[in-house]
Amino acid sequence: MPIVTYRDALNQALREEMERDPNVFLMGEEVGVYQGAYKVSRGLLEAFGDKRVIDTPIAELGFAGVGVGAAMVGLRPVIEFMTWNFALLAIDEIVNSAAKMLYMSGGQIPVPIVFRGPGGAALQLAAQHSQAFESWYAHIPGLKVVAPATPYDAKGLLKSAIRDNNPVVFLEGEMLYNLKGDVPDEDYTIPLGQADIKRVGSDVTVIVHSKTLAVAEKAAVRLDEEDNLAVEIVDLRSLRPLDTDTIVASVRKTNRCVVVEEGWPFCGIGAQVVDEIQRHAFDDLDAPVLRVTGADVPMPYNKQLERATKPTPDRVIAAVKRVTYRD
């Protein structure tokens, strides 16, 4: 199977879906001539022309709304935000227009649009350029929210997102673009709303999405070698709809759980996951569910401080040892 980067897997998904459906177009800052700020759209302008790969002014609210309006009359826009940090300027169109249009029109106007771009903690980009917004969008009925962790998932999920008839917030890991992995040549999609068990284990469930998969995998290897603990890793992949069945089934098997995310702890994705677990698997738990999150501070620039905000294998290992009463 070909080894492909996360970046190129996304590029393949865009290319294949644009070939498949003439209603799909890509719009955003620097997506065309510049080949993408993160090169996800490399070569697409040459392949599809400037009618379908559209460079925009720096006007996030405006071009996000143009995308929503185009989707309202039947096109399938893919709106790239250079990063999700800048999408805050467009959140009115995402939340008030895209997410609610179908409902407030009494079912008349679906909005098949993908908003995508990199997010999450980056490297020394400081407070305004380094943050995870998953829980913001997952809060909103009418949106679907996806955050893939691997090249394989990135491609299959983006293809599904583009074919979906609802607005999809597609959060790519800014630090994942160079990650390599197996991506088959044949056409495939991954349904939205299905978690994936990335590692099978019996002692503790570690729930992750996006970049925290790699953190949990490192922790799992060490826990296996050093403590003889078998970690099961559940990669949520989609945050809305959330695959509660897979989460609950794993916790029922292991009876212990740690939820890992880069976002802030308050009202985070993990808070929702823990709520699902306590409602559906209360009697199966042998320990309180613990969370490993980003620190509850704006992202600092200083390298040491920045490191201290992020979920690390050490922090995951410490949490796993607590829920297994090994510490």
Added chain:
Amino acid sequence: MAQPIPVEPLDPDRVNFYIGLLRRMLLLRRFEERAGEAYAQGRIGGFCHLYIGQEAVATGAIAALREDDYVFASYREHAHALLRGTGPRAVMAELFGRVDGCSKGKGGSMHLFDVKNRFMGGHGIVGSHLPLAAGAAFAIKYRGDDQVVICFFGEAAVNIGAFHETLNMAALWELPVVFLCENNRYGMGTALERAAAVYDVYRRACSYDMAEETVDGMDVLEVHAATERAVARARQYRLPTLIEARTYRYMGHSMADPIHGHYRTKEELEEQKLKDPIEQLSQRLIDQGLLPDSMRAILTQAAEDEVQDALTFADESPDPTDQLYTDVYRD
């Protein structure tokens, strides 16, 4: 009192067109009057923004459109939906929050939608529908079609970022869209002069090298003619236009707001009513012998009958009780 400005005589060959405009404006006026009463009676809830006084703008503009053109509007949009062909029954039932409303009772006064008549809402955040309208125009150009989009918004929207971002992209990308600013002078209680450094709205177009025009928004024929020019520009050359129609609302910002008080005087309101769009057109028709007295009465009664029928229909329509969780996602 100032002398009235002389106007061009009406063309007798177009009498049916003029009477059609008058008939529509009478319907809008009566619809809004009765909606206001129903609101006061508690039969309509939430925010309800009436269009009384501004009828000439939407009536003149929408008469310049083809059936397959798109209309986007703000939350003061009962008239625009009615003019687009959404029946008074479906609009009134929506105001009443009933299942037979044009948005199944889930949108309300601010979120009327009627896709089959290309009425694309009904948007509640000031300025946020301007990018949507440009997006529909983008789609038209993308497909190589020749429809036009018209986007109605109040003058207060010209100070929000979405206005500038949208006009820039519409001009840059040469999109077939008409931006029609309904300048009724007040954003809620703030006069435009107190909110904008440049308060001749049409002048904003020069920032984007966009065609512009300003018209008397109390004169339905002037609005119609200006919109026809802008629509032709959009359809033939795919170029946007900014039209400023200077109009006036007789009611408060919404039914929850005072009609006059701290921000404007009763005298100002009464003076503006002398330019009433319905009376202006009616008087011109009568002066030229094109509208018999009896016909004005017949049109008024027909509007009343239609609105009464809509009120009865809305009253009898059920609540959308089984629709709470429908239409959140589309399969």
